[in-house]
Amino acid sequence: MIRESAVSITSEANERVKGWKKLASQPRQIRRERLCLAEGLHIAMSARDASYPVNALILRDGEASPEAEALVREITGAARRSGRRPPRLYLLAPAVYESIAPVEKGCGLMMELPLPPEPAADALRGLDALFLDGVQDPGNAGTLIRTAVASGVRVIAASPGTVELWSPKVLRSAMGAHFGAHILENVKASELALRFAGRRIAADARGGRDLYDTKGWESGPVVWLMGAEGPGLSQQALAAAELRLYIPIEPATESLNVAAAAAVCLFEQRRRRRFGADGARRG
């Protein structure tokens, strides 16, 4: 029934395929079109569970996994039942599919998704946020989004030098956390004070105060500033911070990966808000 209305594509010269190829390889195109491509079973399950609108389902014709086929039916059925327009289904010849797919030998299912509407300037002002300052590795960026949302921090703001957060590899690594996040891109560190009411805290391996030994930073909303691997936070980000905290790692050992550092800071915030810095359970 679904396959009857599917569109088969066998040529890379197809205009739609050319458009997807741009979404897969050109981050600017994602922002210009406000569309993205997401590959994989897990993110398709997350889109289904979040009832996220799906423009198109793209299957590797004859070589998609049974789970991928089942998800196509479920996402299409759920859209119909809730009165939304069901996604178009495209069956791509395997070579055409692989010319777009962000990972080799994936499950054979991609989705074209609209980016969510940009939130009103003031809607997120009072919330916790995570600011990514020049994080270029897509795996790290995706893990950061996933960790932040799991810790209860749902606003992710990214500097102009950060990887495109709706690019296929970031989507893949975040495992569906995008659907529970508010993602703001192209935000400068100097704008954070205007956009957010929270206390701006730099996680900085090079100095500042001890994360655990410093009291009170978790009261009220916090905007965490996290820097890239290697260079760490930029001068602009450090200048925008009201407080610098470091994680007290073992002396003479390597610094932490930025995603690991974020996990430590954001879950220390979560722990303190549940139990207080003194360990007494709250609420």
Add this chain to the structure above:
Amino acid sequence: MIRESAVSITSEANERVKGWKKLASQPRQIRRERLCLAEGLHIAMSARDASYPVNALILRDGEASPEAEALVREITGAARRSGRRPPRLYLLAPAVYESIAPVEKGCGLMMELPLPPEPAADALRGLDALFLDGVQDPGNAGTLIRTAVASGVRVIAASPGTVELWSPKVLRSAMGAHFGAHILENVKASELALRFAGRRIAADARGGRDLYDTKGWESGPVVWLMGAEGPGLSQQALAAAELRLYIPIEPATESLNVAAAAAVCLFEQRRRRRFGADGARRG
């Protein structure tokens, strides 16, 4: 002076190149030969700082960065000064170098390193440890080693299903943390009780007790069991654990990446040991 004694290699048919290629691509070869290949400036700096023995320095001839050339001089000089045999220097034609290199367009410097001697069975018995149960992603495995060592946990044990921890990608992602770790491979979950005295705690998103709400687990050494992405801990690993702890993430959000989960657990252990579960500073 160093270049005068260098060996130039221009053919992939060279026997030494064939050996390195095996080390780069065949995990079994690493264990058989007890040799590994590490690529990149950062790990070379770590080897220099740790005075780790280096068998060979391998440069991309004419296309190595100035930093790589400087490190060759420093590592060679340091070995001479401390009376160790200096590493042999090999200059590989760029195409030959790229045929081995684990990353494209790297800095042009690789090292051949001996694996450290295996520690005596009982030497590590009373220490904290991290057990990796089927972690196959090399980036995650490397980050896990880096995070563990930074948290003060220096023993890393890996199940037979875990990626080879001395493979080039794991070495790269751990950023030199290998040199501060004791790495044990091919360890079964069922052997942990014999090999380690510590309390065996499973980090398990599917159940158990609240990491923060459970008291006392940090007293005495701990052996943390962490599972792979997706499947989580195996039945064998769960059966070997004395306690299961979960990280209380925000309801209805994605689970954490294994490396993020380890960061949360291992630094909660570190925090408690410094301050106590009640928040009072110790020592």
